[in-house]
Amino acid sequence: MAGIVPEQWSAAENGNATMTAKGSSRELRYGGRTAHSMSSSSLRKKSDLRVIQKVPYKGLKDFLSNLQEVILGTKLAILFPAIPAAIIGTYCGFSQPWIFGLSLLGLTPLAERVSFLTEQLAFYTGPTLGGLLNATCGNATELIIAILALTNHKVAVVKYSLLGSILSNLLLVLGTSLFCGGIKNLQREQRFDRKQADVNFFLLLMGLLCHLLPMLFGYVATGETSADLIADMSLNLSRASSIVMLISYIAYLVFQLFTHRQLFDAQDQDDAYNDDVTEEETAVIGFWSGFVWLVGMTLVIALLSEYVVATIEDASESWGLSVSFISIILLPIVGNAAEHAGAIIFAFKNKLDISLGVALGSATQIGLFVVPLTIIVAWIIGINMDLNFNLLETGSLALSIIITAFTLQDGTSHYMKGLVLLLCYIIIAICFFVDKLPQKQPNVIHLGHQVMNNVAAAVGEGVFSS
Amino acid sequence: MGSIAEPWGISTESENANATPKGLSRELRHGKTAHNMSSSSLRKKSDLRLIQKVPCKTLKNVLSNLQEVILGTKLTVLFLAIPLAVIADYYHYGRPLIFGLSLIGLTPLAERVSFLTEQLAFYTGPTVGGLLNATCGNATELIIAILALAHNKVAVVKYSLLGSILSNLLLVLGSSLFCGGIANIRRDQRFDRKQADVNFFLLLMGLLCHLLPLLLKYAATGEASTSLINKMSLSLSRTSSIVMLIAYIAYLIFQLWTHRQLFEAQEDDEDDAYNDEVTVEETPVIGFWSGFAWLAGMTLVIALLSEYVVATIEDASDSWGLSVSFISIILLPIVGNAAEHAGAIIFAFKNKLDISLGVALGSATQISLFVVPLSVIVAWIMGIKMDLNFNILETSCLALAIIITAFTLQDGTSHYMKGLVLVLCYVIIAACFFVDQIPQPKGTGLGMQPKNSVGGGFVSA
Helix, strand or coil: CCHHHHCCCCCCHHHHHHHCCCCCCCCHHHHCHHHHHHHHHHHHHCCHHHHHHHHHHHHHHHHHHHHHHHHCHHHHHHHHHHHHHHHHHHHHHCCCCHHHHHHHHHHHHHHHHHHCCCHHHHHHHHHHHHHHHHHHHCCHHHHHHHHHHHHHCHHHHHHHHHHHHHHHHHHHHHHHHHHHHHHCCCCCCECCCHHHHHEEEEEHHHHHHHHHHHHHHHHHHHCCHHHHHHHHHHHHHHHHHHHHHHHHHHHHHHHHHHHHHHHHHHHCCCHHHHHCCCCCCCCCCHHHHHHHHHHHHHHHHEEEHHHHHHHHHHHHHHCCCHHHHHHHHHHHHHHHHHHHHHHHHHHHHHHHHHHHHHHHHHHHHHHHHHHHHHHHHHHCCCCCCCCCCCHHHHHHHHHHHHHHHCCCCEEEEEEEEEHHHHHHHHHHHHHHHHHCCCCHHHHHCCCCHHHHHHHHHHHHHHHHHH | CCCCCCCCCCCCHHHHHHHHCCCCCHHHHHHHCCHHHHHHECCCCCCCHHHHHHCCHHHHHHHHHHHHHHEECCCCHHHHHHHHHHHHHHHHCCCHHHHHHHHHEEEHHHHHHHHHHHHHHHCHHHHHHHHHHHCCCCCHCCCCHHHHHHCHHHHHHHHHHHHHEEEEEEHHHHHHHHHHHHHHCCCEEEEEHHHHHHHHHHHHHHHHHHHHHHHHHCCCCCCCCHHHHHHHHHHHHHHHHHHHHHHHHHHHHHHHHHHHHHHHHHHHHHCCCHHHHCCCCCCCCCCCHHHHHHHHHHHHHHHHHHHHHHHHHHHHHHHHHHHHHHHHHHHHHHHCCCCHHHHHHHHCCCCCHHHHHHHHHHHHHHHHHHHHHHHHHHHHHHCCCCCCCHHHHHHHHHHHHHHHHHCCCCCCCHHHHHHHHHHHHHHHHHHHHCCCHHHEEEEEHCCCHHHHHCCCCCCCC
């Protein structure tokens, strides 16, 4: 379909944009396009459909062009072979670290493709539903990994990977974007709209509160309180907080998609932007085929995530890296690679609003949607997972949020801001690299509910003795 | 050199300043930063008439040189404390007395080092001058830290550096904003918040580096052995120190080359009062080599006095009934920063908040991201296990001080209430360390423990 439109960057679109009033935005018209999906779209490439046009049989032709759009429509297509390699590796009994590495590589393009497909579906479902779809599937990879790790009772991996995702979005993605953007546009003023960023920070700070309170429970309790009681209180608090967090996320969606849409559309107003990001304005695949693809992709992601979760300890042992380092640093770097690249590309073009939208939006989504959803899923399947990240992790999260919030206070940017964020990420990475505390390991190994409680008790007591 | 009879003259310099375009600033030309502008407010005219009568030319030069360096500050009278301290040490007077005299002697020296680096900057050009300033700006703190390290008093090092940051952020800034607010109660007090922001990112980054080793220790449960925790904390601190130094280098590049205009915002309001006040000495009053020799000599004297301070701090603590932590965190920095402090207040009175902020925040950033990591690395070279783990009380004071100050400076305006709150915060922190008689940190402070256990820092097993 898209092949028929040879000039996707066409001037017609610009004319169209200028005709519409500023208030009614492109995001509204073209199906829930958020900064997030715009960023991923920068990794896409035009697929050349000429070869396929020669295929005589129409059904086959359609099928092939569809396949080409989905599989080859990204610059990351080269990483797709890692998926079959990972599957073959499992059956041929490759060493576990290899499977881990291959699965991680395979997840990278899939994350980008899911974002592409949700965007395609949004053309058919209309903007609001599209926005909702995006808000849910935007971090599908993280969600699926989290739920699979939960079913394997690896609560620590779940917590670490979600925390790592927030940290990587706040410090790494944002830091490299601001740094590269700052170096590239050294002589120009780099401005962004801070209102949008502020909304994200309120929500992130609220999420931080939800993590902080259960943790403080463990510290305020005196010796007389039994560890069981503390674990119980912390669990109840976490579950209630999760529901509150989901409510705030829904409110955030209402705020973003209905009542205050103009806050999130600030970037629409300059022309250069229109040229760059309005690449695909018509749907290139049909609704049902898009839907089928999405389901298929999700299954493949689930398969690869299963491999990742199953082999993470082996990879940790053979590479000599702690599970916490792999989950907090490596997993999110791979999972966010596509968004990361997109955010940097937009920062180079001095479109900081989009870069910020990607990084902060993603962090908020994980902090206020994926995390509480995981807690509730754990509740449903009967696992005692609370919001109490450890002290070190919560401390890192708190300072990351505060530093980033301060950095973005004045609505301008320069490379020093990006560099400081990046260096903070490096320091946190070093911290988890040297962190070889044995106490976290028991959480990771297969454990029943009863044992989990005991571990919580041990952790609780350890706090008092230190 | 000595022949400039009117150093405060409005004649040449203000015309000169008006003639230059805004972009090419005074700071660029003479490597003058807010830091030494502030110190320069303590300088006074030296009256060279007496010396002009000396017949021999060489002697005349030596004398005028001496007069410029020794008598060129309003703090000259404190120089007397230096020989007294040396004499007191020689005749073994009471050690608390030596401590007090050394502290007093350090005050004018800190100002003079800043004066000499500024003089050298006239010869080396702006960039090298800026670098020199960025390195020697807190020379006293650095020398005290290194000498305390050599005595294996890791706690004193940590306390004095932390105290320096706290005193700059809360006391110097607070009293400047307060006095400025009272003096200019009817006027709008504005400053450029971009410059302040840069300092806060860096301070927050420094805070992260202090927080992580601390949390690492608390996160460990009974199973983790103390030596393992210490090892982790130490390797984390050393790597973080390298990252902090990288950040400081980037900050210098940012400040001296790529974004110089941010730090020159105060030049833009070309009001005349400013030009009159700060362009005190626009030509060097001493020669390059004599300045260099003076700088080396001063550094040696500072080292000598610091040596006394470090050696006698526990005795002073015992006989005055104050804890070592209180002396290191509160008293040492007040004395070490006295010159800058006075300067910052004077500029605040004149409603030049940008300069006051530049002094206080620039100094805090310099200590946090240059002196602290450098101390850790020097300790590493000397084989001392010093990490970035300040104790929990100290780290939280630092964290709250940074956050309160950052919030205070968010809107680019000031009033006396802001300054008052900051000063009161400082008083509260000082009260906290005054009542803090917990013996545990003192153990390391006394330097009695073997080298290996010092790495444990405050949280001993």
